[in-house]
Amino acid sequence: MAFWLFKTEPDVFSIDDLCKFGKADWEGVRNYQARNFLRDQVAINDQVFIYHSSCKIPAIAGIATVIKDAHPDPTQFDHSSPYFDAKASKTDPRWYQVSVKFDQKFIKPITLSQLKSDSNLDDFQLTKKGSRLSIIPLDEGHWNYIIDTYLIKF
DNA sequence: GCCAACGTTGGC
DNA sequence: GCCAACGTTGGC
Numbered sequence: 001m002a003f004w005l006f007k008t009e010p011d012v013f014s015i016d017d018l019c020k021f022g023k024a025d026w027e028g029v030r031n032y033q034a035r036n037f038l039r040d041q042v043a044i045n046d047q048v049f050i051y052h053s054s055c056k057i058p059a060i061a062g063i064a065t066v067i068k069d070a071h072p073d074p075t076q077f078d079h080s081s082p083y084f085d086a087k088a089s090k091t092d093p094r095w096y097q098v099s100v101k102f103d104q105k106f107i108k109p110i111t112l113s114q115l116k117s118d119s120n121l122d123d124f125q126l127t128k129k130g131s132r133l134s135i136i137p138l139d140e141g142h143w144n145y146i147i148d149t150y151l152i153k154f
Numbered sequence: 155g156c157c158a159a160c161g162t163t164g165g166c
Numbered sequence: 167g168c169c170a171a172c173g174t175t176g177g178c
Contacts, residue, residue, distance in 0.1 A: 031173075033173090129170085130170070130171040130172060132172055133172095
């Protein structure tokens with residue numbers, strides 16, 4: 001089992017949407033490095049931090065679990081989709097998605113500001129300046145550290 | 155294969 | 167809305 005952070009703009013798709021629908025196809029990833037992670041490494045049962053970006057308080061908002069590994073992202077073939085890609089074909093798909101299920105929404109999101117000020121997370125890609133990757137791997141140590149340190153326990 | 159121009163991301 | 171950082175494109 002591996003650990004990941006998936007970015008999403010909450011105005012487009014939020015942890016609340018994932019909670020409401022229960023599961024989702026993680027569509028619309030249009031960056032080759034992120035695509036390669038999705039296609040080659042993300043596996044069923046992997047754990048995923050759902051991260052809200054481009055919003056008032058950027059933060060890890062909850063957790064999801066991978067329920068289906070890579071398959072072609074159908075929005076690349078859909079002319080009416082903002083994710084349409086004229087250079088992709090069904091015989092030679094360019095973009096992939098995985099499917100995730102809702103696991104939990106944090107009562108208190110773990111903010112980027114918190115993570116950035118933690119020197120134990122200096123080598124976490126998310127906290128690095130100019131990090132734009134939307135699918136970020138993290139090791140089990142980082143995953144557990146973040147949960148143990150920042151998740152409010154009840 | 156280099157690199158300038160352009161486009162996008164995303165924090166602030 | 168600004169802009170730094172990064173990714174992509176395309177001429178040469």
